[in-house]
Amino acid sequence: MRRKVFSIALKDNVSFLGEQGFCWALTEGEGCDIFRDIHSNIRRKAVWEGKLSKRALGMKGSEIRRLFRLSMQPGVISFAGGLPDPGSFPGEEAASVLSRLLRERGEVLLQYGPARGDEELVEVIRERMGRRGIDVGPREVLVVSGAQQGLDLCAKLFLDPGDVVLVEAPSFIGALGAFRNYQAEMVGVPMEEDGVDLGALERTVEGLLGEGRKPKFFYTIPNFQNPTGTLTSQEKRRGVLELARRYDLLVVEDDAYGELGFGTSDQEVRPIKAMDGEGRVIYLGSFSKIVSPGIRLGWMAGPEELIDRFEMAKQMLDVCPSPLIQAMVVELHRKGFLDEHVLNLREIYRSRRDAMVSSLRRHMPQGVRWTEPLGGFYVWVTIPEGRDALDLFHMAVERKVAFVIGSAFYPDESVRNVFRLSFCHEREEVIEEGIGRLGEATRAFLSG
Ligand SMILES: Cc1ncc(COP(=O)(O)O)c(C=O)c1O
Structure with a gap:
């Protein structure tokens, strides 16, 4: 009753309140749902609505973002974001090189530079x-603002609405989002312990061809995949390339974590691109994980004429990569700093992986499985069939620990009993505390 009276009183004043932006300001606490209900009813159509392109209408904010906000509450130990260790950023070194x-x-480095990147x-x-x-060759490389921009450029150049892209299931959310933004249809192919299921990949291609739908490319992350941590075997890499040849597909190979192996041999992490003699593989690299993500620097490698096209598209996005930041990375490399830094990073992340895996062994109840990655940032956890990691997420947040639900990494969000833990951001003792809390939440969840 009180709510009703309050509502009516509000409705009389509501256009005034709405105009004053008052309803926007009220977001927390008792009664705010009423404000929000009313506000959404009276919200006038913005002048730009109705003018959006079909492409823009297809772009969706994800459930994940809302969950990320929950994981950022004070006191929550978050294994959600894949943020590199901030303590490892080369701040001192960068400051002295930059100055x-x-x-x-300064006069050159603060000017526009070549669109393709600094020579x-x-x-x-x-x-x-x-x-x-x-x-x-030098004309087969394009410097981009992070591998993410490379993914967007691949979508821009290759995907018309309704085109089919094959992706590992699960796969990197940023890639799924980029392909979705160009209205592609993504078809997931299940992952196994040593990479994508090649039999399933072939059956999927055959099935699609049978329907008259030829996929444009297969997107893969062979080294320490995001989100599963999987290292694709060399046999499977050869198999992927062989299938791509047979069915005339391109391969988009994302190697964002390729240098972050914990004792893996050069041979084990050798990219698919190294076997590509015909320009079928578009390779994406990144400085985000080995220098810092804030410098926004990555690259693409592919056949020269294709790189020319990527360059044309990229030039209209941001003109050129930052000359200053590029020069800084050149210096860090030439001084030998970068190589040494990568060795340190491997040790930092190896130790955190160890802390996470040994804590999981200690704290997780029976019936829970996880990957033990040989590099990168992520552990992938599977809870018993039929259970939903979203329900566990809420119980975990109550106990002040968070992760990313796994369904978000599937194009159709169909698999529910999985989640991703990042070990990159927190120190060992925090990882141990956090996994202890998660073990408690999981035990309560599975026995409930
Ligand atoms: C597999 C993968 N590709 C690309 C990116 C984005 O990299 P960048 O910062 O270079 O845009 C990430 C970042 O998390 C990633 O995990």
Whole structure:
């Protein structure tokens, strides 16, 4: 009754309140649902609505973002974000390199630069790829604002609405989002312990061809996959390339974590691109995990004429990558700092992986399984069939620990009994405390 009276009183004043933006301001506490209900009823159509493109209408904010907010509440130990360890960022080194570069070459480095990227950085990238078995010419590399931009460019160049893309299931949310934004249809192919299920990949392609729908490309993360941590075996990498040849597919290979193996051999992490003799593989690299994500620097490698097209598209997005930041990375590499830094990062993340895996062994109840990755940032957890990790998420947040629900990593969100834990961001003792809380939540959840 009180609520009704309150509502009526409010309705009389509501257009005034709405105009004053008052309803927006009230978001917490008792009665706010009433404000929100009323506000959404009276909200006038914005002048831009109705003018949006079909593409824009298809872009959706995800459930994950709302859950991320829950995981950021005070006191919550979050294994949700895949944020690199901030303590490892090379702040000191970057500051001294940047101040010298600005003093000595400020006039050039604060100017626009070549759209394709700085030539010296391209040389550094070629050298680093060369060590990993990838031999490409200088015109076969494009510097981009992070591998994420490379994913968007792949979608922009290859995908018309309704086109089919094959993805590992599960796969990186940022890639799924980029492909979805161009109204592609994503078809997931299940992952096994050593990479994608090749039989399923072939059956999926055959099935699609039978329906007259030819997939454009297969998107894969062979090294320490996000979200599962899986290292794809070399046999399977060869198998992927072989299938791609047979069915005339492109392969988009995302190697964001390729340098972060914990004792893996060069051979084990050798990219698919290293075997590509015909320009079928578009390779994406990133400095986000080995320098810092805030510098927004990555690259693409592929056939020269295709890279020319990527360059045209990229130039209209952001003109050029930052000359200053590119020069900084060149210096960090030339001083030998970057190589040393990567060795340190491997140790930091290896130790955190160990802390997470040993805590999971200690605290998780029977019936729960997880991956034990050989590199990268992530552990993938499977709870018994029929249970929903979203329900566990809420119980975990009550106990002040958080993760990302796994369904978000599937194009159709169909698999519910999985979730991702990141071990990259928290120190060992925090990981142990957090996994202790998660074990408690999981035990309560599974016995309930
Ligand atoms: C598999 C994968 N690809 C690409 C990216 C984005 O990388 P960047 O920061 O270079 O855009 C990430 C970031 O988490 C990732 O996990």
